[in-house]
Amino acid sequence: MKLMEQIWNLARSNKKKIVLAEGEEERTLKACEKIISNKIADIVLVGDENIIREKASKLGVNLNGAEIENPQTSAKLSTYANEFYELRKKKGITPEKADKIVRDPIYFATMMVKLGDVDGLVSGAVHTTGDLLRPGLQIVKTAPGVSVVxxxxxxxxxxxxxxxxxxxxxxxxxxxxxxxxxxxxxxxxxxxxxxxxxxxxxxxxxxxxxxxxxxxxxxxxxxxxxxxxxxxxxxxxxxxxxxxxxxxxxxxxxxxxxxxxxxxxxxxxxxxxxxxxxxxxxxxxxxxxxxxxAIGPISQGFAKPINDLSRGCSFDDIVNVVAVTAVQAQG
Known part of the structure; x- marks a missing residue:
């Protein structure tokens, strides 16, 4: 059995919910359809629902079964902003700054992981590694006994x-x-x-x-x-x-x-x-x-699974990294 087939089967054995922070990105939408149809994970897409639905329609992508969260209008926004403020107030973050920061899709998605609304996060198709690691280290932080991500x-x-x-x-x-x-x-x-x-x-x-x-x-x-x-x-x-x-x-x-x-x-x-x-x-x-x-890069050392993508990734790469993230989330 090839390695990714083994990992897909592991993911299916105890299905987890993974958030894709770049929900408006075309490769992400194609990956979402494949992940759901293959029962690898449950998916939350972060972004504007109208934009996501319009792009999916043009691509011929079926998003049935996927959840969509818009950071600008989500009912979870105030909870996430308050939690982020408590986490970062000693670093000079005010409630107003916290509200602004968590509207960023990657910060919003990282707060979803932190508060257990999802089991893991994948991003990086259009963002840099630093864009992902920064909120990960600020919010989710490293696992006990681990000194470095x-x-x-x-x-x-x-x-x-x-x-x-x-x-x-x-x-x-x-x-x-x-x-x-x-x-x-x-x-x-x-x-x-x-x-x-x-x-x-x-x-x-x-x-x-x-x-x-x-x-x-x-x-x-x-x-x-x-x-x-x-x-x-x-x-x-x-x-x-x-x-x-x-x-x-x-x-x-x-x-x-x-x-x-x-x-x-x-x-x-x-x-x-x-x-x-x-x-x-x-x-x-x-x-x-x-x-x-080459499957990865796979992040190690976070308290909860957060994984990066190469900006040159294919939608199949996204599928594979989601499968890896889901297995990591199984504990």
Missing amino acids: SSTFLMEVPNCDYGDKGVLLFADCAVNPLPDENQLASIAISTAETAKKLCGIDPKVAMLSFSTKGSAKHDLVDKVVNATKIAQKARPDLKIDGELQLDASIVESVASLKAPGSDVAGKANVLVFPDLQAGNIGYKLVQRFAKAQ
């Missing part, structure tokens, strides 16, 4: 024996430009949990570097070594090892030479990159050269 890509590589039958997770490829050792450790732990929840695999986490077990000396290597120790101490139940070069992480013959005795080397299915440049370049190389399916 990060991202991962689920990579499914055809005809590949590496990872878990060609399935690997790459992190962080979209959020943290230069994580310190504590943040890198947190990213490793979060990605291991994502591997278990979404893919049903036993995570074997490789902390990547240009050095394997002391083969090179540099401050950049020290950061990965220290991050590995922090993650191992925090979660001794997880298989985490480093520092490891990429080949030592996934190729057993190389691992036997460079890192003998490791329970991760040669068998890794979670690859934690030392910084965002390496991660972003790495996943795109595999996506293009190996013709891999």
